[in-house]
Amino acid sequence: MSEPAKNPSETLVEITLNDKKISAPEGSTILDACKQANIDTPTLCWAENLTPVNVCRVCVVEVEGSRALVPSCSRPIEEGMVISTDSERVNTSRRMVLELLASSVELDRADKEIRGWITSYGSNPDRMGNSSEIKTSKQPVKIQDDLYVRDYERCILCYKCVEACGDDAQHTFAIATAGRGFEARISTEFDAELPDSACVYCGNCIGVCPTGALVFKTEHDMREENSWDPDNQKVTETICGFCGVGCNLELHTQDEKIVKVTSPSDHSVTEGHLCIKGRFGWQHAHPEN
Amino acid sequence: MPDIKFGTSLPTDSEKKAVDETIESHGPVTLEITERLVYAGRQRTQERRHLLLPALHALQHTSGWISPGGLDYVCRVLEIPPAEAYGVATFYHLFSSQPPSGDQILHVCNDIACSLNGANDLIDALKKEGHETKPSPCLGQCERGPAVFVQRIASQDTVVFDADLKHIGKFLTENSEKESIKLPQAGSDSLRLLTRVGVLDPNSLEDYQSHGGYEALKKALEMGDEQIIEEVSKSGLRGRGGAAFPTGVKWKAVADEKGRAHHLVCNADESEPGTFKDRVLMENDPFALIESMTIAGLAIGAEKGWIYIRGEYPIARQRLTAAIGKTRKSGLLGDNILGSGRKFDIEIRSGAGAYICGEETALFNSIEGFRGEPRNKPPFPTTNGLFNEPTAVNNVETLANIPRIILNGGETFAAEGTDQSSGTRLFCLSGRVALPGLYEFEFGATLGEILDAAGGFSGPGTLKAILLGGAAGSFVTPESIDLPLTFEDTREAGVALGSGVIMAFSDEDELTKTVLRIAEFFRDESCGQCVPCRVGTVRQEELLIRIADKNPVEADISLFDDLASVMSDASICGLGHTAASAIRSALNLGLLETQ
Numbered sequence: 099m100s101e102p103a104k105n106p107s108e109t110l111v112e113i114t115l116n117d118k119k120i121s122a123p124e125g126s127t128i129l130d131a132c133k134q135a136n137i138d139t140p141t142l143c144w145a146e147n148l149t150p151v152n153v154c155r156v157c158v159v160e161v162e163g164s165r166a167l168v169p170s171c172s173r174p175i176e177e178g179m180v181i182s183t184d185s186e187r188v189n190t191s192r193r194m195v196l197e198l199l200a201s202s203v204e205l206d207r208a209d210k211e212i213r214g215w216i217t218s219y220g221s222n223p224d225r226m227g228n229s230s231e232i233k234t235s236k237q238p239v240k241i242q243d244d245l246y247v248r249d250y251e252r253c254i255l256c257y258k259c260v261e262a263c264g265d266d267a268q269h270t271f272a273i274a275t276a277g278r279g280f281e282a283r284i285s286t287e288f289d290a291e292l293p294d295s296a297c298v299y300c301g302n303c304i305g306v307c308p309t310g311a312l313v314f315k316t317e318h319d320m321r322e323e324n325s326w327d328p329d330n331q332k333v334t335e336t337i338c339g340f341c342g343v344g345c346n347l348e349l350h351t352q353d354e355k356i357v358k359v360t361s362p363s364d365h366s367v368t369e370g371h372l373c374i375k376g377r378f379g380w381q382h383a384h385p386e387n
Numbered sequence: 388m389p390d391i392k393f394g395t396s397l398p399t400d401s402e403k404k405a406v407d408e409t410i411e412s413h414g415p416v417t418l419e420i421t422e423r424l425v426y427a428g429r430q431r432t433q434e435r436r437h438l439l440l441p442a443l444h445a446l447q448h449t450s451g452w453i454s455p456g457g458l459d460y461v462c463r464v465l466e467i468p469p470a471e472a473y474g475v476a477t478f479y480h481l482f483s484s485q486p487p488s489g490d491q492i493l494h495v496c497n498d499i500a501c502s503l504n505g506a507n508d509l510i511d512a513l514k515k516e517g518h519e520t521k522p523s524p525c526l527g528q529c530e531r532g533p534a535v536f537v538q539r540i541a542s543q544d545t546v547v548f549d550a551d552l553k554h555i556g557k558f559l560t561e562n563s564e565k566e567s568i569k570l571p572q573a574g575s576d577s578l579r580l581l582t583r584v585g586v587l588d589p590n591s592l593e594d595y596q597s598h599g600g601y602e603a604l605k606k607a608l609e610m611g612d613e614q615i616i617e618e619v620s621k622s623g624l625r626g627r628g629g630a631a632f633p634t635g636v637k638w639k640a641v642a643d644e645k646g647r648a649h650h651l652v653c654n655a656d657e658s659e660p661g662t663f664k665d666r667v668l669m670e671n672d673p674f675a676l677i678e679s680m681t682i683a684g685l686a687i688g689a690e691k692g693w694i695y696i697r698g699e700y701p702i703a704r705q706r707l708t709a710a711i712g713k714t715r716k717s718g719l720l721g722d723n724i725l726g727s728g729r730k731f732d733i734e735i736r737s738g739a740g741a742y743i744c745g746e747e748t749a750l751f752n753s754i755e756g757f758r759g760e761p762r763n764k765p766p767f768p769t770t771n772g773l774f775n776e777p778t779a780v781n782n783v784e785t786l787a788n789i790p791r792i793i794l795n796g797g798e799t800f801a802a803e804g805t806d807q808s809s810g811t812r813l814f815c816l817s818g819r820v821a822l823p824g825l826y827e828f829e830f831g832a833t834l835g836e837i838l839d840a841a842g843g844f845s846g847p848g849t850l851k852a853i854l855l856g857g858a859a860g861s862f863v864t865p866e867s868i869d870l871p872l873t874f875e876d877t878r879e880a881g882v883a884l885g886s887g888v889i890m891a892f893s894d895e896d897e898l899t900k901t902v903l904r905i906a907e908f909f910r911d912e913s914c915g916q917c918v919p920c921r922v923g924t925v926r927q928e929e930l931l932i933r934i935a936d937k938n939p940v941e942a943d944i945s946l947f948d949d950l951a952s953v954m955s956d957a958s959i960c961g962l963g964h965t966a967a968s969a970i971r972s973a974l975n976l977g978l979l980e981t982q
Binding site: 128143145152154155156163166167171172173187190191193195197198201202217225226227232233254255264269270271272273275276278279280281282285286287288290295296372 | 455470471472478483741765792910912913918919921924931950952955
């Protein structure tokens with residue numbers, strides 16, 4: 099959806115990206131232009147199906163004339179903009195953002211590419227001090243029902259779940275950021291248990307979570323018993339049969355059993371979002387569950 | 388009806404009444420029926436959401452906390468999802484999510500200036516007496532600390548200051564009656580902004596008018612909007628809140644945005660540690676701010692002005708509220724200002740304990756009823772400000788210069804001070820000086836001259852360092868005594884003029900503790916939105932604690948440099964950008980070195 103339309107009559111804007119002049123459609127963000135130029139840019143809070151909130155700051159780039167670095171995910175390109183994505187300042191900031199997160203949040207279940215960036219940018223979270231002596235997000239896992247697990251010691255506060263629950267997808271507004279500073283957290287009102295909150299169990303928050311803080315209970319339980327094995331999972335595309343909308347489903351199966359359901363974020367009907375039926379209505383396929 | 392799920396807790400009768408009265412006092416709430424009935428999330432609506440902050444204040448004031456029943460009632464009336472309203476309520480220090488234990492909470496300032504005067508002993512003493520006591524960031528009472536903000540349930544909040552540890556029992560009752568202003572330069576004919584401070588009755592419009600008040604507004608109405616901006620541009624006036632942006636340029640940018648409603652916002656959220664200038668102006672010359680805002684509103688084509696004042700300034704809020712009522716009655720505010728047919732009115736909004744809300748875009752979010760998280764810039768407020776409409780945000784002191792520019796002309800104003808820093812500047816002197824207080828000097832005065840005017844260094848030992856510009860500023864040593872405190876000279880010297888803070892320290896003060904307090908301040912005040920600041924301020928404080936009693940090794944310095952870089956380069960707003968600057972200057976100057 100966010101791919102710029104390939105319309106030849108569209109106005110092009112010329113920018114200088116890492117000393118090379120390139121043209122990109124007007125209205126593109128710097129990140130769009132980087133993608134067009136095949137420049138790998140780390141992102142954590144950005145997703146193609148959500149409004150950019152530019153809070154993680156890992157995608158920052160240097161723009162000539164701007165004192166501070168600029169978040170590439172949300173900054174539109176302008177004619178004549180001179181951008182550098184691999185200067186020392188950019189690399190230091192990216193390395194530090196990842197280092198700060200890795201020192202405070204458990205990232206072992208984060209998306210593969212996130213763990214890859216921690217290595218490739220040379221982050222060394224250990225130098226922040228012994229994890230027992232520094233502040234971290236360590237806390238007990240929240241299991242309040244049969245569908246969701248919320249493991250907030252893995253939460254990097256990227257706001258994606260809040261956006262998916264709010265007006266980027268579901269319009270339920272069951273969760274929001276509460277508290278302030280390092281105590282800021284994703285919460286229901288007065289930390290009410292999820293079944294008592296406004297949550298409708300669409301699972302869209304889980305769908306967008308990049309670090310495994312929000313997971314399906316099936317996945318959580320399998321991880322606990324060490325049987326979660328993404329390398330041996332198969333993805334089968336199908337269309338949800340519960341109503342006439344026609345949402346694309348991706349059934350993730352392991353050992354002939356459905357373990358998780360997603361929808362492609364570039365799909366024109368769902369934009370990656372589903373409802374409780376599409377997301378969790380597969381359990382009748384395995385009656386012994 | 389919007390599809391929002393509310394809770395089942397019920398409000399008390401007094402909570403319900405307080406919320407209803409607050410909402411009614413803001414005029415009828417109209418709910419425009421649009422295609423989209425979900426009023427929440429990032430969908431900005433002016434209709435109801437902006438009443439959330441006043442409604443939360445009403446709850447806190449009535450019951451001493453934000454109770455589940457009270458919050459749920461507010462959510463139903465304003466059609467706000469409870470999770471979002473809870474997120475807003477828990478953002479502010481002055482809103483409590485636990486029931487109160489007594490009928491008041493004492494917020495005792497133990498920030499850098501007050502802690503030099505025994506604030507931490509005061510906290511211990513008050514706790515011993517059984518008071519519910521919370522340490523507080525700077526309360527803007529630095530010239531007369533230690534100070535306490537008394538947050539009361541169901542009666543007027545107040546501030547007590549000049550605490551005497553020997554008479555702690557009587558302090559809370561007696562000092563709250565104390566009259567406030569002691570202006571060290573009182574009567575001096577060099578004063579410009581402070582001429583009426585301590586001279587006139589801040590509750591009397593007639594008194595203000597007999598001291599030349601409202602002459603400037605009359606002249607401004609004759610001049611016309613473009614001419615006002617022209618004079619302000621010619622005056623070279625630059626913002627006094629810290630960023631030093633040229634006021635004329637800002638006003639012109641807003642005035643040029645045709646076709647949309649414009650706003651004027653007075654930033655009175657003065658919270659930079661060591662700063663108290665705007666408090667003195669608002670408490671003692673409130674009509675001047677209202678007149679200045681009226682002129683500014685006319686110039687930029689705004690019919691609505693907002694004063695966002697920090698919650699810890701109850702006296703200033705009371706006086707400004709009373710003054711707005713009086714000016715409205717006299718036709719100086721409202722639908723037909725002085726019979727000109729022009730409209731302008733002012734609304735006061737109270738902050739609730741959040742330094743970050745002094746950042747202009749966080750301030751917009753706070754007024755709009757969202758968490759006080761700064762927005763990414765661009766777009767800038769002049770095109771996308773309050774309610775996403777063109778907005779000029781000006782500091783109290785900046786606005787206070789306007790009447791003089793109108794009356795005497797921009798060129799006369801520009802002739803004062805230096806080429807690049809025109810006019811006068813207010814300086815907040817505190818710490819180890821003989822006569823702490825608010826001072827006004829024509830730009831060009833050196834640090835030494837200003838310190839001398841305040842009676843020079845006073846205290847045990849000798850002068851070791853001076854903090855310029857507050858916690859977001861930088862330390863200098865007595866070697867900088869000849870530095871003229873102008874925008875250009877401070878920039879060249881790599882220090883900050885900021886909000887005009889000058890705080891002196893002796894070699895017998897424990898500067899390590901001061902620096903740790905600054906680190907703690909930024910950790911507490913970070914909004915938590917972006918990673919560099921949310922985690923960076925925590926790691927910075929931890930690092931300083933680790934190296935507090937020993938000289939740092941190379942690894943410590945390189946970690947500090949990296950933390951400072953990521954905060955200043957990659958944070959969203961000025962808080963993160965400056966969170967390491969004072970600390971870095973202290974390290975560079977060797978102020979923390981152990982002997």
